[in-house]
Amino acid sequence: MGHLRDMFNFDRRRARHRVSVERRRLLPSYIADEPQSTDSSKEIAKIALRLKYQIEQVVCCEVEENILTDPNSRLITQDVIETAKRAGGEDYKACIVYCLLVCLRWFQVQASVELWDADLHEVRAVACEVIAKRIIESEQDQDYLLKNILLKRYSIFAEGVESDPVNVIERSVDLHALRIIGSAGYQKCIQFLWCGWICQEEGNPTNFVEYEQKANASYWVHFHPDRMRTPLYQNICQIVFSLVYLAVYTAVINTVNPTGDIDVAEGVLYGMTLAFLCDEIVKFWKVGWNYLEFWNAFNSTLYGLLVISLVLRIVALAHSPSNSDTERQMYNGLSYNFLAFAGPMFWMRMMLYLDSFKFFGAMFVVLRVMMKESLIFFALLFVVLAGFFQAFIGMAQVDDDIPVTRLIIQGMANTIMQSPxxxxxxxxxxxxxxxxxxxxxxxxxxxxxxxxxxxxxxAYEDISGNANDEYMAIFAQKTMQFVRAPDENVFIPPFNLIEILLVSAPFEWWMSKKHYAKLNDIIMGVIYSPILVLTAWIETHQAEQIRWNRRHGEEDEEDQQEWELVAEDVDFELDDSWKQEVKQSTPDIKVDNCTLEVKQLRVQVEALTELVKQLSSEKEVVVDGLS
Known part of the structure; x- marks a missing residue:
């Protein structure tokens, strides 16, 4: 019994540890969250428990996933949706989608702990997504949907600890809730964040507000350094700087200096590398291990190779510049070899900044999943290689003690590459x-x-069959990485060196916050002025389109298509004849053919029953008359 008690306690500790790990955000969060009352957090936790109980009653046994995701599902009915909406009453109805995401995480954790019911808990997690998606898509008030349901931060109170406030947009990305991310309202919110129509409030970055000047057609209103917080513009800058970085590397690798001196191109290359490296270090220091992903490790490896190349170049410069100094030539050659070795990584690095395009984004999702699946292969490969390598080394020592370690390693490597x-x-x-x-x-x-x-x-089949949703998820993640920026003053590498050396170090420690913010605006206005010239022109034209849409009663983001322009002279509400014909010939998509035939048969049976009753009554009248 004691052993069983220890195992039970261990499972509980492991589950509690997993919950605490899951509670941490997967995306970086650099801003101080807005304080929320403990009573509100406790009430939101109760709402989440109510929804969890409802879902457990609705999905009481294992069912196929398509039964839940079907628009005409017999389990996730409109009554179930309305009941879920009433779980928070009038005061907390905006946090229902957030609470469903809390339940989603709970079910995922429960599935990993209770393996015997893992399928049931995973199906319940799917039910959470389906209900949340239908609530989002059924909300008619767009402002309420964006500001209160999707962007307002909530937290729950559990185990005596209040969780970090987080909104539905962030939490959906953290949990990779594809169905919620793929909903129309969610994607509209992401597009508004991406183009800067919704931004963080000045002085209170935890709150999201609408960009008030988006309908202002004045050019100079949009010519402001704060607009560089827009994810779209930051992404464009990163692509441009990456192309410049690649061009500088190409110039360096194609102009080798036999003397080993560092020329201007190499100075620019190593300077930009220092800027990118500082940016990675600052983000890792602020976020922690949650920041470490495949691309971060990839970039860090590239920057490490360039640092080694620079160190070798400095060692070479420490020697005599004479032609007879072989050590200087050796270190100089090693420096260029490391630089050339990083060539493929420079080009592959460009893929990191192209995932905002649909073609590249869907492909990168497939590649990322494949890399994760490869971990299983490499784990097995390492064990097999270690065992066989030890066996071959032992045979080499027995057989005349011949030093053939290099031959063994080369032979085993060639076998892996299918060249035994x-x-x-x-x-x-x-x-x-x-x-x-x-x-x-x-x-x-x-x-x-x-x-x-x-x-x-x-991995390819799983992702390719759901490529659109996976792309929308990676696009949402990219957008949130920009929105969760570490500083209010956006200095994109390599401009972060200007911030570190010329702004923060000499002024931040003694200057007032107001004057320091003004200084940052001036410096950002100068360095980003070529980009702001273009962005201000774009936003001016967008403002004109928004004003035209508002005059015609359309949404701000509306962009009329060809069929909409043609349809201006046609009004099907007035054309009753065609509208009636279409209504009569349109099938009811909510009812399948079998159900429709049963309904028709029911009508016929009822008509036949009435006819029989009528004939029976007439017969009784005739019999009574004869008698």
Whole structure:
């Protein structure tokens, strides 16, 4: 019993640890959250519990996922949606979608802890997404949807601790809730954030407000450095600076200096590398391990190679510049070798900034999932390689103690690349070496590589079948990474060196907050002026379009298409004849053919029943008359 009690306590501790880990945000959050009363957090937690109870009653057993996601689902009915809306009453009705996301996380954690009911909990998590999506899409008041449901931050009170305030937009990205992210209202909010029509309030970045000047057609109103907080403009700047970075690297690698001196192009290259490296270090320091992802590790590796190249170049410069100094030439050559070795990574780095385009974004999702699936393969590969390598090394020591470590490593590496070298192991502790190598080749080339292919195929099928939703998710994540910016003053690398060396270090520690903000606006206005010239022109034309839409009673974001222009002379509300014909011939999509036929049969049975009753009554009258 004691052993069982210990196991139970361990499972509870593990579950509590998992909940605490899940509570942390997966995306970086750099801003101080707006304080929320503990009573509100407790009430929101109760609402989440009510919704969890409702979903457990609605989905009381394992069902197919398509039964829940069907628009005419017999489980997620309109009555279920209305009941969920009433879970918070009038005072807390705006937090229902947030509470559904809380329930979604709870069910996911429960599925990982209670493996015997994992399928049931995963289906309930799907139900949370479906209900939240239908609530978002049924909301008619756009301002209420954006400001109160999607962008307002909420928190819950659990285990004596109040969770960090977070809104539905952020939480959906954190939990990778594709159905919620793919809803129309959610995507409209993301587009408004992306183009800067909704931005963080000045002085209170936890609150999102509408950009008041979006309908102002004055050019100089939009020529303001604060507009560089817009994710669209930051993304454009990053792409431009990455192209410049790539061009500078191309110029450096194609103009080798035999003397080893650092020219202007190399100085610019290493300076930009320092700026990017500082930006990565600051973000990692503020966010922690949650910031570490594939692309961060990729960029850090690239910057590490460039730092090694710079260090070797400095070591080479420390030696005599004479032609007879072989050490200077050796270090100089090593420096260029490391620089050239990073060439493929420079070009691959461009993919990081192209994921805002749909073609590249969907492809990157597939690649990212494939890389995660590869971890299983490499874990198995490492164990197999370690075992066989130890066996081959042992045979080498027994067989005349020949130092063939390099040959063994090369032969095993070639086998992984599907180019086996049987000659190397032919006379290797015969016959044990060649037999073991045959076994190794079979395990690697037949078993493990086919497992890798199967994992890649599975990942591709899972993502390609849902490519649009996956792209919208990665676009939302990219948008939120810009919105959750670490500073109110946006200095995009390599401009962050200006902030560090010329602004923060000499002025921030003694200057008042008001004057320091004014200084930042002046400096950003100068360095971003070429970009602001273009962005102000774009926003001026957008303001004219918005004003035209408002005059015609359209939404601000409305962009008329060709069929809408043609339809200006046609009003189907007045054309009753065509409207009636269409109504009569349009099938009821909510009813399948079988149900429709049953309904028709029911009508016929009822008519036949009435006819029989009528005939029976007439017969009784005739009989009474004869009698």
């Amino acid at each position: 070298e049987f000659d190397t192991f032919q006379d290797f502790a015969y016959p044990f070496g060649i037999i073991l190598y045959y076994v190794f080749s079979f395990v690697i080339m037949i078993v493990l590589l086919n497992i890798l292919i199967a994992l890649y195929n599975s």
